[in-house]
Amino acid sequence: MINNNGDTLFFLLADDHTLIRQGMVFVLDEIEINYKAFHASNFRQIIDCITTHPIHIAIIDAHFPEGNSLQIISEIKEKKPDIKILIFSGIDENTHALKYLNAGADGFLSKLNEEEEIKQAILTMIKTGEYISPLTRTLLMHSLTNRNLVNPLLSLTDREMEIASMYAAGYGNLEIANMLDVKQNTISTIKKRMFKKLKIENIVELIELVKNHS
Structure with missing residues (x-):
C-alpha cells in the first residue's frame, strides 16, 4: 500500500514515445487524484528522476532504444526500494509478464x-502497491509447477546452455x-x-533470452 496520507502522489512516466506518456497523463487526470507526473524517455532520465524526486509509482515501458527494462x-x-514499478508495455503478456515480475516489478499492464482497465490498474497500484491482471495471475499459478514459464532457459541441457551462452557472447557456429x-x-x-524448446526462430531471440535470464 502506498501511504502518502492524502498528499500529492508522484508518478514517473517512462516511455520513449511522447504520445504514450501524454496518454497516461490523460488517464491520471480522469482518475481525479492529486498527483504530479515526471517524464523520462531513456534510462538515464529514469535514474535522474527517481534520484531527485520522491516518486511513489513508476510506470515504465518494457523496452527502450538502449534495451529492455529488466536491468x-x-x-x-x-x-x-519503496518505489512501486508498473511495467506498461505492448509486448505479449503471456510470454513476458513473469520475467518482469521476477525482476522486481510490482505489476505488468498491457497497452x-x-x-477503463488501465485506470483500474493504476488505482489498484495506489491502493495495494501492486497490480496482477487475471492473465498474469493464472501464469503465476502455473509457474508454481512449471518453472520454465519464469525462465525458459531451464528447459535447456547444460550443453545447450553452454552453447547458448557462446552465441550470446557473439560466437558463430564454426x-x-x-x-x-x-x-x-x-x-x-x-x-x-x-530453438524448438524455447519456441524462438532466430539467434537474436536466443541472445535476448540469455541476456534476460542469465
Whole structure:
C-alpha cells in the first residue's frame, strides 16, 4: 500500500514515445487524484528522476532504444526500494509478464487493454502497491509447477546452455564447433533443438533470452 496520507502522489512516466506518456497523463487526470507526473524517455532520465524526486509509482515501458527494462528495475529497487514499478508495455503478456515480475516489478499492464482497465490498474497500484491482471495471475499459478514459464532457459541441457551462452557472447557456429571440438553440423543441430524448446526462430531471440535470464 502506498501511504502518502492524502498528499500529492508522484508518478514517473517512462516511455520513449511522447504520445504514450501524454496518454497516461490523460488517464491520471480522469482518475481525479492529486498527483504530479515526471517524464523520462531513456534510462538515464529514469535514474535522474527517481534520484531527485520522491516518486511513489513508476510506470515504465518494457523496452527502450538502449534495451529492455529488466536491468533498470533492479537498479531502481536498489536505489529506492519503496518505489512501486508498473511495467506498461505492448509486448505479449503471456510470454513476458513473469520475467518482469521476477525482476522486481510490482505489476505488468498491457497497452492493449481498454482505458477503463488501465485506470483500474493504476488505482489498484495506489491502493495495494501492486497490480496482477487475471492473465498474469493464472501464469503465476502455473509457474508454481512449471518453472520454465519464469525462465525458459531451464528447459535447456547444460550443453545447450553452454552453447547458448557462446552465441550470446557473439560466437558463430564454426567458432563454437572449434572451441568445443565438435563438427559444425553438430552445433547446427543443437541450435535447431534449442530453438524448438524455447519456441524462438532466430539467434537474436536466443541472445535476448540469455541476456534476460542469465
